[in-house]
Amino acid sequence: MRFIVYGAGAIGGVLGARLAGAGKDVVLIARGAHLEAIRRDGLTVEAPSGRTVHPIKAAAHPAEIEWTQGDVALLAMKGMDTEAALRELAAVAPPETPIVCVQNGVANERAALRMFANVYGVCVMFPATHLEPGVVQAQSEPITGLLDLGRYPEGVDDTAEAIAAALRDATFESVPRPDIMRWKYTKLLMNLGNSIDALCGRDEDRSDVLARIREEGEAALAAAGITFTPWETDRERRGDLLQVKPINGQQRSGGSSWQSLARGTGSIEADYLNGEIVLLGRLHGVETPVNELARRLANQAARAGTPPGSFTPDRILELVH
Incomplete structure (x- = not known):
């Protein structure tokens, strides 16, 4: 399972770094000066216990990635950017690609379901900050965040269980929930x-x-x-x-x-x-x-x-x- 983290700001950046630190295969999609800094110096994560640098692969667009059947797309952009990102994904990602909305709000999942069959919602409790290029901050330790998830509009399947297990490996609390939208x-x-x-x-x-x-x-x-x-x-x-x-x-x-x-x-x-x-x-x-x-x-x-x-x-x- 490879994780494509689309939107490498505060949430996406820390999430990608924590997954990579747990030995998961990760690609970030970022832009502008932030992307340039990640490509040049790696992604820096500042935490209460200190600073780490992660040499993570980073792309400017989904089309730069060679998508495979085992990829999972983690959306971490803000809601106003979701539909444009989904259109870009739909042009290159296999239609069965799991789309996981690691986002606030409740409109992202419905938008994703128009283009992809396998959509998952995540309830995000995750104190993180991004204010300068190439640097993100994870404010909570030892647990980085709470990322409960489930299929949209409801249900839990093997993919949800596998993603939750990967998140738990990466210092997150994650419980698969069939009623994730209530949360x-x-x-x-x-x-x-x-x-x-x-x-x-x-x-x-x-x-x-x-x-x-x-x-x-x-x-x-x-x-x-x-x-x-x-x-x-x-x-x-x-x-x-x-x-x-x-x-x-x-x-x-x-x-x-x-x-x-x-x-x-x-x-x-x-x-x-x-x-x-x-x-x-x-x-x-x-x-x-x-x-x-x-x-x-x-x-x-x-x-x-x-x-x-x-x-x-x-x-x-x-x-x-």
Whole structure:
């Protein structure tokens, strides 16, 4: 089994490095200065226990890879980039290739199923950071992350079991789950705060705006008839498995959306997080004004190059109509 990690940023980069470190065959697909640095110097992983460098094969495009029947594609890009990546994969990868969505949000799996028959969802609990070319950070040790997975839309098969076993070999917790989307919808509710994390930073008291966002999210899911794993069950699953520690004396600065603003990428994932709740609300008659405002402000900040922490939670609530 060879793992093709498409999107070698924070999640994909650490995931690929951990798999390679466990003796798995890995190819990364990256771009720009990050790809150049990986090809030139290897992929550097910074962790609380120190720094390692991994000489991993890296490609700029799926067409550069000679695909075989034993390949597994791990998607690790953000939701707004998924459909373009799938089109590129569909042009070169065998149609039976397992597509594993190691991504936040709940729209990636459906998009993949349009083009590939074997699609797997992963519930991603994985503190990682990517802010400079050729370098990714894994903030949790000894367990790097929780990556439970299952077939989409439901079920577990031999491929899911084999992928989970490989992930466990590579310092991850991974449980095959037939109802993986229930877990992913709980994670979606958690990720609704990503835009607030990016807009406001972590020094402000965000409890009021986060409560509003999640209340809207739960109401939209209920109206749509979508079930999610209860919060208590999710907390029990996570327990204290993730031990986030300083790297180079510094605490983790922010999550994936915060990193998008900090790196000035020009885009952010809010349409596939808050926007998912806005979509469900519009389809099922539920008002979601805080999620819509968070989605819109996050996109505006990304397009304008606004740095993270430029808003306050109170200001966001003042702007809600």
